[in-house]
Amino acid sequence: MPKNKVSHNVVLRLPRYLRYLEELRVRNVVRISSGELGQLMGITASQIRQDLSCFGGFGQQGYGYNVDMLIKEVSDILGIRHERTAIVIGAGNLGRAIIGKFPFQQYGFRLTGAYDLAENLIGEQIGPVAIRHMNQLATDLQSAPPDIAVLTMSSNSADAIAEQLIAAGVRGLWNFTNVDLTVSNPNVVVENLPFSDSLLTLNYYMTHGTNRDSTDK
Amino acid sequence: MPKNKVSHNVVLRLPRYLRYLEELRVRNVVRISSGELGQLMGITASQIRQDLSCFGGFGQQGYGYNVDMLIKEVSDILGIRHERTAIVIGAGNLGRAIIGKFPFQQYGFRLTGAYDLAENLIGEQIGPVAIRHMNQLATDLQSAPPDIAVLTMSSNSADAIAEQLIAAGVRGLWNFTNVDLTVSNPNVVVENLPFSDSLLTLNYYMTHGTNRDSTDK
Numbered sequence A, B: 001m002p003k004n005k006v007s008h009n010v011v012l013r014l015p016r017y018l019r020y021l022e023e024l025r026v027r028n029v030v031r032i033s034s035g036e037l038g039q040l041m042g043i044t045a046s047q048i049r050q051d052l053s054c055f056g057g058f059g060q061q062g063y064g065y066n067v068d069m070l071i072k073e074v075s076d077i078l079g080i081r082h083e084r085t086a087i088v089i090g091a092g093n094l095g096r097a098i099i100g101k102f103p104f105q106q107y108g109f110r111l112t113g114a115y116d117l118a119e120n121l122i123g124e125q126i127g128p129v130a131i132r133h134m135n136q137l138a139t140d141l142q143s144a145p146p147d148i149a150v151l152t153m154s155s156n157s158a159d160a161i162a163e164q165l166i167a168a169g170v171r172g173l174w175n176f177t178n179v180d181l182t183v184s185n186p187n188v189v190v191e192n193l194p195f196s197d198s199l200l201t202l203n204y205y206m207t208h209g210t211n212r213d214s215t216d217k
Helices: A008-026 A034-041 A045-053 A067-078 A093-101 A134-143 A155-167 A195-208 B008-026 B034-041 B045-053 B067-078 B093-101 B134-143 B155-167 B195-208
Strands: A084-089 A109-116 A129-133 A148-151 A172-175 A189-192 B084-089 B109-116 B129-133 B148-151 B172-175 B189-192
Touching: A008 A034, A008 A045, A008 A067, A008 B195, A034 A045, A067 B195, A084 A093, A084 A134, A093 A109, A093 B093, A109 A134, A129 A134, A134 A155, A148 A155, A155 A172, A172 B195, A189 B195, A195 B008, A195 B067, A195 B172, A195 B189, B008 B034, B008 B045, B008 B067, B034 B045, B084 B093, B084 B134, B093 B109, B109 B134, B129 B134, B134 B155, B148 B155, B155 B172
Parallel strands: A084 A109, A084 A148, A109 A129, A148 A172, A172 A189, B084 B109, B084 B148, B109 B129, B148 B172, B172 B189
Antiparallel strands: none
16 A cells, blocks of 8 residues: 555654544544644654555645544554454463453454463453463464464574464564564564663663753654 | 663664663673674664764764663663653553562662542552552652553543642653653653554554665664
């Protein structure tokens, strides 16, 4: 759908657009100008127009954006329509938080399994899934590999498990361990989310007393 | 320390440099060229030289970077030296994961408190802290406000709690709720870390089959 290759910075802003637009919809806002949306989000109107123009625009001069339509367009761009399946590896506190609380369905995902090594957790029902033992993973992957795997287990097994998942056909890794996974298979997408990077970014801005550019969030 | 205002994209890469450098140190690597470091990190050598030159460079032509020295420099730039204090608001699964597992000390932070509303959690010891009731927060803030607060409670109280914290002198908010906090006080730094943005970024690249530019991670 994008006309050209879209820069990573624009891609990073799309989910934020969606969150703000959905908040506007909850508040029954029907349309919004790029200026108003920019003010809410702390970015400039021209940045918004430029970002959305990567995908063909959708605003009308003098009217602004229709909130419902823009939600639909941004959702489409982000690929939310396709129903995808997800499993979670690791049912410690972080895994449990994600299994129990994260609204997968809202983002087009269906949670189909969760795995851990701890015997005392096996069989426990959290949200839509019962925790299964890691030694069942290979068999489960063979019968129906999920689209993505969410990695919340300890970092030292991350590489080996990622390899197993990719060999079985998993195409996306959402990685919460603090090891960056680098995958050579061009059909596999990895999203690393190491919490420490975020804390250090906070620390940087607290140390240097400079606020980040509002245009470059 | 930075010579000029450093772009947000460079700041975002600094914690990654640090993680990779620390891994090299563990493996007893003493020096590394920008080319080798770039290959590990999936970015170009010239990107690395350019990023580090924002802070005055540290490499020597023909030698590369001394790993220990570069760790020290990047840590300094990130402000890791300063010992800061942190409290966690919300001791649900996510809060517990962060309190129990996140290596605050490694990043120059000392965890001094954790708060929740659930009566049955009060007094429980997790890692270095015992969970206290939210109704003690105001008093605790008055005697010794922490430098930062980690927000892991439910999103609907995020704005009100953020306001209370800021009024008490907290200068950094590490926000895991899925509401972006926008703070008008220029002395307060907010780092929003909504998990959904990360999943949608993954979804985007899975949908469009384009890998992000390696130069613009």
